[in-house]
Amino acid sequence: QVQLVESGGGLVQAGGSLRLSCTASGNIFRPNMMAWHRQAPGKQRELVAQITSGGTTNYQDSVKGRFAISRDTTKNTVYLQMNSLKPEDTAVYYCFFAGLAAYWGQGTQVTVSS
Numbered sequence: 001q002v003q004l005v006e007s008g009g010g011l012v013q014a015g016g017s018l019r020l021s022c023t024a025s026g027n028i029f030r031p032n033m034m035a036w037h038r039q040a041p042g043k044q045r046e047l048v049a050q051i052t053s054g055g056t057t058n059y060q061d062s063v064k065g066r067f068a069i070s071r072d073t074t075k076n077t078v079y080l081q082m083n084s085l086k087p088e089d090t091a092v093y094y095c096f097f098a099g100l101a102a103y104w105g106q107g108t109q110v111t112v113s114s
Contacts (some may be wrong), residue, residue, distance in 0.1 A: 002026040002103045004095045009108030010035040013086055016112070020080040022095030022105055030100035034071060038091035038110075045094065049080060063089075085112045 008020040020036065031051050034048035049059045049069040057069055066085075071078040078095065095105035 002028060002097050002099065002101070003104055004097055004105035005097045006093070006105040006108045009093060009110045011111045011113065014085060014087055014112055016085050017081070017083045018085065018110060019082065020093055020095075020108060020110075022078050024037050024076040024078075024097050024103075027100070028076055028097075029099055032097065035096040035098075036069065036078070036080045036093055037091045038089075040088075040091040045093075048093070050096075051078060066101075082110070084109055085110075087112045087114045 003025050004022055006022045008018060010018060012018055022057055030053045033050055033052045036048040037045050038048050039045040047060055050065055051057045051069045051071050066083050070082045091110060092107040093110050094107045097103045
């Protein structure tokens with residue numbers, strides 16, 4: 001079992017920044033992958049960014065150049081630095097961990113006002 005605890009969501013004006021954090025605990029083995037997904041009202045959950053335990057990253061096109069994913073493997077923590085936020089970034093953001101099995105965090109709300 002792996003537990004994920006997220007933090008860092010909130011309300012921000014367009015053009016602002018937020019940083020999300022997610023710490024994994026439990027039976028964590030390598031290799032693994034951590035990611036952030038998001039789900040806006042009435043829409044499907046979508047991948048925002050992912051990072052492997054080796055440091056390889058991948059981003060959704062709409063966030064490239066604005067968001068940056070990173071991880072501290074010593075703390076089993078993944079971060080999502082979100083800059084130049086837009087109203088369309090408003091969603092519940094979910095942390096995701098994939099190793100021997102897949103796990104989701106509880107989600108954190110990000111609201112960007114225009």
